[in-house]
Amino acid sequence: MTGNRRPYVKVRKYCWKDRSGEIIPGVSLWGRNLVAHLTYDEARHLADRLHDLVDTANAPSQKED
Numbered sequence: 001m002t003g004n005r006r007p008y009v010k011v012r013k014y015c016w017k018d019r020s021g022e023i024i025p026g027v028s029l030w031g032r033n034l035v036a037h038l039t040y041d042e043a044r045h046l047a048d049r050l051h052d053l054v055d056t057a058n059a060p061s062q063k064e065d
Contacts, residue, residue, distance in 0.1 A: 009035055
């Protein structure tokens with residue numbers, strides 16, 4: 001395949017284990033490697049923000065009089 005390839009991420013259910021051994025359930029974003037781990041609340045907030053951005057991008061532009 002030639003041409004520009006856009007960066008892409010995959011989302012997976014993932015439990016993060018921190019240095020103290022605490023396990024934090026959530027989801028992860030993966031490119032070639034782990035890009036980010038989000039708790040379920042953080043993931044919901046990100047999903048809402050993405051949805052809002054798409055709604056804004058798809059909205060007809062408003063011309064000021």
